[in-house]
Amino acid sequence: MSPKATSRLAADAAALYELEAQIGFVLRRSHQRHVSIFAECMADLSLTPQQFSALVKIQDEAAVSQNRLGRLTAMDPATILGVVQRLVQRGLVDRSPDPVDPRSTRLTLTTKGQALVTSAVPMAREATDRTLARLTPAERKDLLRLLSKLATGENE
Amino acid sequence: MSPKATSRLAADAAALYELEAQIGFVLRRSHQRHVSIFAECMADLSLTPQQFSALVKIQDEAAVSQNRLGRLTAMDPATILGVVQRLVQRGLVDRSPDPVDPRSTRLTLTTKGQALVTSAVPMAREATDRTLARLTPAERKDLLRLLSKLATGENE
DNA sequence: GTGGTACTGTTTGCATACAAATAGTAAGTC
DNA sequence: GACTTACTATTTGTATGCAAACAGTACCAC
Numbered sequence: 001m002s003p004k005a006t007s008r009l010a011a012d013a014a015a016l017y018e019l020e021a022q023i024g025f026v027l028r029r030s031h032q033r034h035v036s037i038f039a040e041c042m043a044d045l046s047l048t049p050q051q052f053s054a055l056v057k058i059q060d061e062a063a064v065s066q067n068r069l070g071r072l073t074a075m076d077p078a079t080i081l082g083v084v085q086r087l088v089q090r091g092l093v094d095r096s097p098d099p100v101d102p103r104s105t106r107l108t109l110t111t112k113g114q115a116l117v118t119s120a121v122p123m124a125r126e127a128t129d130r131t132l133a134r135l136t137p138a139e140r141k142d143l144l145r146l147l148s149k150l151a152t153g154e155n156e
Numbered sequence: 157m158s159p160k161a162t163s164r165l166a167a168d169a170a171a172l173y174e175l176e177a178q179i180g181f182v183l184r185r186s187h188q189r190h191v192s193i194f195a196e197c198m199a200d201l202s203l204t205p206q207q208f209s210a211l212v213k214i215q216d217e218a219a220v221s222q223n224r225l226g227r228l229t230a231m232d233p234a235t236i237l238g239v240v241q242r243l244v245q246r247g248l249v250d251r252s253p254d255p256v257d258p259r260s261t262r263l264t265l266t267t268k269g270q271a272l273v274t275s276a277v278p279m280a281r282e283a284t285d286r287t288l289a290r291l292t293p294a295e296r297k298d299l300l301r302l303l304s305k306l307a308t309g310e311n312e
Numbered sequence: 313g314t315g316g317t318a319c320t321g322t323t324t325g326c327a328t329a330c331a332a333a334t335a336g337t338a339a340g341t342c
Numbered sequence: 343g344a345c346t347t348a349c350t351a352t353t354t355g356t357a358t359g360c361a362a363a364c365a366g367t368a369c370c371a372c
Contacts, residue, residue, distance in 0.1 A: 017277050019212055019229075023287050024190050024205050024280075026300060029230050029307035031183045032359080038180060039360095049180050050328065056175055067350065073175070074185050077351070079329055086327080103337050103350035121173050124180075131179050134305050143302040144182060149290050150299075151185035188329080195330095206358065223320065233321070235359055242357080259320035259367050 034131045041127040045120050050075060050083050052124060055117045058093060058109050065104045092116055190287045197283040201276050206231060206239050208280060211273045214249060214265050221260045248272055 019025050038049050047055070053073040058064055064072070070080030084107065087093040092113035098104035109117065132140050175181050194205050203211070209229040214220055220228070226236030240263065243249040248269030254260035265273065288296050 017212055019209055021300065023284055023300065024194060025209065026303040026307055027183065027187045027190055030303045031187045032230065033307055034180045034183055053175055053181065056173055074188065076330055128179055131306065135302065139302055142298060144177065144179065146291065146295055146299040147182040147186045150287065151182055151189055232360055
């Protein structure tokens, strides 16, 4: 065993824990900054990233159940409930009972909701661009790839 | 102008907006997964990432004001207030008036808090490792570097 | 020393985020 | 058809996260 390995054992216990170099801290900061930029870009439309995600996915699917929408947008049932309620309250989304499954709710975009998503997409693209502004195209691609490896799949 | 460029103009308006390929969505999902892993690793100690961050920084500084602690851990004054209150309530942190500036609060670790951080650091390291498990050492370094470029500095 | 500016901690209000528990229904097995 | 299992939406409770406004104090300029 090298002297270096020996000293590492001793160092591990009381070793400096550099918070700023931990993936969790950097992920949280990066996400905070993006949310802040997104809010600026979307100020006129007053949409949070989660609300916008929900609108986009309802549009993609034309009609979705609430829980399925939650899975598509990575929100648990309790969270997506609140998001949908606020969108319904603003007249952007319609809720109607599912004709085949009485447990299920059918979510669709209203005309107003449809129009809002359409005008929101360019703003969301701007938020993406501003968030990634300091990275080269190659770096952006790398970052997306690496983060996707982190985000996808199970906890082990 | 090439035919391709022409079609791009038309495509941009109604172009497919792929939510799963947007940096914001992937950042949110990655962060969610890390928080979930962190909670598993820290289950015995019942510390959130933010609570743990605060304890580590109080230890680093020996004594800090609440607002400064918030800046060190990337939490705004309203947020750090709640985090600190919970730590004080659990007997992990002491609050005392700052001897020189009556506006300021002096935060220090209790003996119990000191002991808890010490035993929590290895668990936090495990959470980091499990979050990054699918990446090679080179990929981990790249990811940290790219995320740091996103997180640091101003919004423009 | 008076006044403006900046900083301390705090409160309120709103929007995620999720665990845990609930009621109701669907769909399978036997 | 009764039972089990799984899925629907919902409720409650706790913990961030931040904008906005607040009272109190420091500090600096003049």
